[in-house]
Amino acid sequence: MQTLQTTSLRVAGNQLFILDQQALPQEKRWLDASTVEALVGHIHALRVRGAPLIGLSASLLLALLAEAGKSRDELALALDTLRASRPTAVNLMNNLDRMKQALWQEDFVPALSAEALRLIDEDKQLCDAIARAGSELVKPGSRLLTHCNTGGLATAGVGTALGVIAVAHQQGKIASVWVDETRPLLQGGRLTAWELGELGVPYQLITDSMAASLMAKGQVDAVWVGADRIAANGDVANKIGTYSLAVLAKFHGIPFYVAAPQTTLDPNCPNGDAIPIEQRAASEVTGVAGSFGAVQWAPEEAKVYNPAFDVTPAALISGWVLDTGVVWPEAVAKGVFA
């Protein structure tokens, strides 16, 4: 496969490398992800993360394994293993379903490579389209609030919600961005802060618990988040803490937008109750770990509830900003996502 580089993926010499997103921003560390075991480990540990990126990394690896001579049966097993690596973000399943179609073609090696590269190029274009559509909703002088990380690190392009913010910034419409640190894994405090700094977008980092008082003070003009899965009725699974932001935004009359590509839609999932929510390790809540080391502060015996995502009901969402344009609640109520 040709040499390829995105913000957090690299293909060189038929090997896949990933930018370790758990080491950022203190360290830019590229790690080998050229086996199923290695990539699954990176996905489990969120060294590779972000709904679109998880699917794209898995697709690229499958294509590289095919070029390395793996049999169709070995590739089918690899595909199933990768497909099960994280349960909530549907982009992974959607991408690998397309790769499976390529796998069953007679000349499957070039078919897999072509499909993986097509998915990468499509995601870049999807991000650009989302950013164009979403930036039109951003008014001059906006103070936006965002949660988790939805930028170039999580996609092959400019990002989803963060792509909207980046383009709106280029248009001179962003006064500032409130960045939720996003406990427990701090994707906002580590990754979004880093990406917005690189982009020169003015931002202030806040703890997740500060969003409510900022809204009460009239300091937030709109909330922009990404998505891991959009159900047929418009319910959205996203990083834990998104639902509380949506409730707060509704209470304060603040627009709440979800930005996502088509690959996040799941018409086979009737509503948010049917979205599998990944439960993660207690150690992510009882302490913190990164390239700086690790520290634990809660009692060893502490019982912990650590869902990686929550579900925001469609009734709390002002608009779904997709690559095909903005989808408003009336259309969602009529079943546009079904």
Ligand SMILES: CSC[C@H]1O[C@H](OP(=O)(O)O)[C@H](O)[C@@H]1O
């Ligand atoms: C454009 S990324 C979408 C989505 O993925 C993130 O989850 P994670 O960091 O666990 O992979 C987060 O929910 C983002 O909103």
